[in-house]
Amino acid sequence: MDIVNEIIEKLGKASKIAVVGHIMPDGDCISSVLSLSIGLEKLGKFAMPMIDYNVPWFYREFEGTEKIKDFEGGKKFLEESELLVILDSSSPDRIGRVKEYMERKFTIVMDHHATNSKFGDLNWVDSNYSSVAEMVFILNRMMNVNYDPLLATLNLMGMATDTGFFKYSNVSADLFRKVADLIELGADLNFIARTILENKKVEQLRLFSHVLNQMKFRANNRLVYSIVRFEDFERYSCTEEDSSGFVNELRSIRGVEVAILFVEYPKGRIHASMRSKSYYDLTKVASEFNGGGHPRAAGATFDDENMEQVVKKVVGRIERDLTN
């Protein structure tokens, strides 16, 4: 843990620290950014959680998320900060406009994506961790941060979301001991589950019903994909974030190894969310399409291409692997 000690030393010497997450933030990003910021504040630092993107509305139900600044709101602090800590981001383009500040500021990167390009001045990158929230918990405890129920809940939220609520292959005995510790510190796991998983809009379920009706199977039913076009989002009064869990549902079909959801949002921009069940490594395919992620969960974005082209390219590429 030499790198962790180096990070702690660097944080110890700074006073104003910007803690930055990635665009299209997920639970782990929001959890990590807040848990580290709150931890640093408890140690007497000025810390600012910042994400250059909209935080999905249901995460706003977690007390503390109101502290997260957008780019405009955090610009002044960024200017004055001595350190950037960038979390859960595999490359500089994942942090939006904060990227511009990297050259002028000492940058610490903490991440668990195997595809991380180690673009910081200090890089703690370890794909053995289920979530960056797990790494933040280690760091906070090594810095003797005092946990209250709110911080415990926020920190646990990222561990829960990035493991699919403890179902994915990235869980470990150590992770469950951390979960036990956080629950003892007052973390409310049922609140996390209710807020994130049991907060679906009816419109969202109707859109899901549409996705189920559009399913297509390839490679002897080992590959399933479905499509949500921009017009579908409009028809069902939904936005991109409403479709975030659907690809996991597609993967849940018996015999399926790879599931892909193609989402057009906003108009003209297509994102392919990919999931695999037990053996297919998605990182390679994601990289080929300039995307990134984990072996079992990855994604890639396509601009200025039409849906048919993108589907053909991505489905064709994976189908070839699965049938060989």
Place this chain on the structure above:
Amino acid sequence: MDIVNEIIEKLGKASKIAVVGHIMPDGDCISSVLSLSIGLEKLGKFAMPMIDYNVPWFYREFEGTEKIKDFEGGKKFLEESELLVILDSSSPDRIGRVKEYMERKFTIVMDHHATNSKFGDLNWVDSNYSSVAEMVFILNRMMNVNYDPLLATLNLMGMATDTGFFKYSNVSADLFRKVADLIELGADLNFIARTILENKKVEQLRLFSHVLNQMKFRANNRLVYSIVRFEDFERYSCTEEDSSGFVNELRSIRGVEVAILFVEYPKGRIHASMRSKSYYDLTKVASEFNGGGHPRAAGATFDDENMEQVVKKVVGRIERDLTN
């Protein structure tokens, strides 16, 4: 833990032990029955896991389930057994035809249903446990049962399923420490999740799509219900077990406190599966309709009544509570 020591003493003196689960077995039932039987076998006993009902096909993918006897297959062992251990069953009618043997055999009941009638000669009933599998793990460890990866996986399976994969309000720090221990002993949680949650038939998803299209809301959208008739099961080539997770999906809608799925299977027999999200206690309603369960998950069965009557009765009863 006086009662646990009493149970251990009783088990210690017996040689042939029947370990019995309930009809319509779920993950906790199957897990508990197998984990205790295997544990007792490892201690040199003759133990027989028995369930007077069909074990759902996807549970059959767990090695060890082939040991579970049905009523005919286990009858001879039952006759000769000195002890019945009845697991996860709140009343004698839950164990099917094994009930007939209770009068002649010393009976131990282990359960976590608050509604348990304590019908055994020794009763370890404690609704603080998330699952009976958790209680079996305690018992096995107190008896110094040696865990291998297979037993660890089977034992963890019940803890996972009865907590909705660690999402419900019945989880505790202690439970997560047990999970950590079992993972260290070789339990494969990802296999459990893949086998139970990611093994859906396409037909099942199409039936789910149908259920979504039949949703009805009451009590200011705090109550949602849907219906699957016997004809629907036939149309989508599904059986009752295919609909088992649907009611949780209905509960996952924003603002919903109670979700009910009415299922007619087989023809003429209607089962109401009820779930609540954060405060509504379902045990009372379930008892009124001669059913049982937990505060957040309960059920009741209706014979010789038509769907409209049952829906009106159950929905009306809960709607009254929610609007007062």
